[in-house]
Structure formats: structure tokens, C-alpha cells
Amino acid sequence: MKNLKSFLTGSVVLIAGLSFLSLSANAQPKPWTVPAEYKTMKNPVAKSDASDKAGMALYTKNCASCHGKAGLGDGVKARMLKDFPGDFSGAGFQNQTDGEHFYKTRSGNGEMPKYEGKLADDDIWNIVNYLGTFKK
Numbered sequence: 826m827k828n829l830k831s832f833l834t835g836s837v838v839l840i841a842g843l844s845f846l847s848l849s850a851n852a853q854p855k856p857w858t859v860p861a862e863y864k865t866m867k868n869p870v871a872k873s874d875a876s877d878k879a880g881m882a883l884y885t886k887n888c889a890s891c892h893g894k895a896g897l898g899d900g901v902k903a904r905m906l907k908d909f910p911g912d913f914s915g916a917g918f919q920n921q922t923d924g925e926h927f928y929k930t931r932s933g934n935g936e937m938p939k940y941e942g943k944l945a946d947d948d949i950w951n952i953v954n955y956l957g958t959f960k961k
């Protein structure tokens with residue numbers, strides 16, 4: 826009885842360990858899927874110095890720890906992440922629409938946290954406007 830119990834416990838631990846290993850070996854960031862209605866969504870917050878300023882304060886507080894002050898993906902937390910947070914200054918990022926940046930910030934993906942319910946939509950749009958200032 827005791828042997829059976831420790832055999833079973835051992836097997837469970839072994840199986841859990843093996844499945845954890847195989848999961849982490851295959852870990853790949855899930856590709857983003859941005860719904861079409863977000864891609865073409867109009868930014869309701871006009872670009873202005875006031876919006877950039879509000880966006881900068883929110884970005885510094887919520888995003889810079891991973892994305893870095895200038896959006897280069899070099900924040901202090903970035904080296905603890907499995908996935909590179911991206912370079913916000915490059916064309917691959919800047920050529921996306923405001924709606925894509927809004928959707929990604931609001932919904933998160935993998936290690937990128939979800940800000941829906943944490944930040945008001947208008948604040949996310951202010952951040953989106955500020956992200957545009959990282960363009961090289």
C-alpha cells in the first residue's frame with residue numbers, strides 16, 4: 826500500500842515535470858490576431874501636446890519598465906522576459922495603425938499584460954498617441 830502510494834506520487838511528479846519541460850521547450854510567443862474592426866478603428870483622441878503629455882506620464886508609469894523609456898524594448902524588466910517586447914521606433918511598429926496599437930495594449934498577449942479594465946480607453950488612446958513620438 827505504501828509502495829503503491831509512493832509509486833503513484835512519483836509518477837505524477839515525473840509526468841508533471843516532463844510536461845512542464847516540453848511546454849517550456851516549445852514556448853513560442855502566440856502570434857497577435859488583431860480583429861479587422863480594430864485595425865481600421867479611428868483614434869477618438871486627437872493628437873496634441875496635451876495628449877502626448879498625458880500619454881507619456883501613463884507610459885512611464887505602466888510600460889517603460891519593459892518597453893524602455895524610448896520604446897526600444899530595453900526596460901529593466903525586459904531581460905527577465907522570454908519574449909523581446911519589440912522596438913517601437915522601427916517601421917514594423919510605426920507602420921501599424923493606431924487601432925492595432927490600441928487593441929494590443931488593451932488585450933495583451935503572452936507576457937504583454939492586458940490593460941483592459943486597468944486603464945480607461947481614452948488613456949490607452951493617449952498612450953497610442955505618445956507611442957507615435959518614438960518614430961525614428
Ligand code: HEC
Pocket residue numbers: 854855857883884887888889890891892902906908909910911912917918925926929930934935936937938940952
Ligand atoms: C511585463 C512587461 C510589459 C509591460 C509592463 C508592458 N508590455 Fe507591452 N509587450 C511586452 C512584451 C513581452 C511584448 C511582446 C509580446 C508578443 O509579441 O507576443 C509586448 C508587446 C507590446 C505591443 C505590440 C508590439 C508590436 O510589435 O506589435 C504593444 C503595442 C505594447 N506592448 C504596448 C504596451 C503598452 C502601451 C504598455 C503600457 C500600458 C505595455 N505594453 C506594457 C511586455 C510588456
